[in-house]
Amino acid sequence: MIALSFSLIAMMEAVGNRAVLPAAFFYGAAAGPVALLLAIHDRTALGASVPPITLAGMFLFGGGVALLIGGYLDSVLIPDKHSPSILRVGWIEEPAKLVPPLAVALTGRHLVKAAGVALGLSCATGFAIMESMSYAWKSIHADAGVVEAGTVLFLRGLTTPFGHLIWTGLVCAVAFGAWQARGRVTVTLPVVAAVVTAAVLHSLNDGLLVLDIPGAARLLFLVVAVVSYWLFHRATRDLKRKVVLEPVPSRA
Incomplete structure (x- = not known):
C-alpha cells in the first residue's frame, strides 16, 4: 500500500x-493501520468475533462519527494546536472514538471482549485514516508539495497504528471485558482508569510531537508508543486464536 501510494504520487508528478x-492519500494513510490490524487478527482472530458488515459499518460510519465529534471539540477547545492546549x-x-462502540454495547449485542476490541479497532482505524488524509490535504493547502504530503x-x-488504534483497543479490551463479566454496560474503576490512561498517553504523544521542546x-x-502497545498487548493476551487440530487419518 505504501509502494502504491508513492507510485501514484510519482505518476501524478510525472504527468x-x-x-x-x-x-x-488513502493508500498512504491506511497502510500502517491495516498492517497492524492484520497482525492483531493473526494473533487473536478478532475479525471472526463480529459479522463483517458490522465491522465495515464501524469502520466507515463509526470512524466518521468519531471524527465529527472529535473534530468539532478540537476546534472549540484547542484554538492553537501549537500551544499547551494541545x-x-x-x-x-x-x-x-468510544461513542460508536459504546452505542453498539448499549444495545446488548456483541457484549464480549473479543467483539469489543474488534469494534474499537475498526472505529479507530476509520478515524485514523481519515484524520491522516486531512493532514495530507492540509499540508498541500499550506503550499507544500505532493511529495511532502506523501511524507x-x-x-x-x-x-498512528501505535496510537489511535492501540489506545481505543486498550479501552475497549478493559471495558468490554468488564461488561462481558457483568452482562451489561456499567462504569467501573478499571474502565475509568483505562480511559484516563489512553487520554494521558494520547495527549503526551501529541504534546511531544507538536510543542516547542528540544529535539532529543x-x-x-517512541517511549509512549512502546508503553501503549505493551498495555494493549497485556489487556488482550487472553484473546488467542483457537487452533483446530485436523484429525490424523488412521492407516489401514
Missing part, C-alpha cells in the same frame, strides 16, 4: 494527473 491524489486532545478524541502520510502511517526530547514519543 500532472491530480485526480489520483485521493487514492494516493494537551487536551487526548481527553477529547479518546472519548469521541506526512508515511510518517503518520508509522505512528521529541524521541520520547
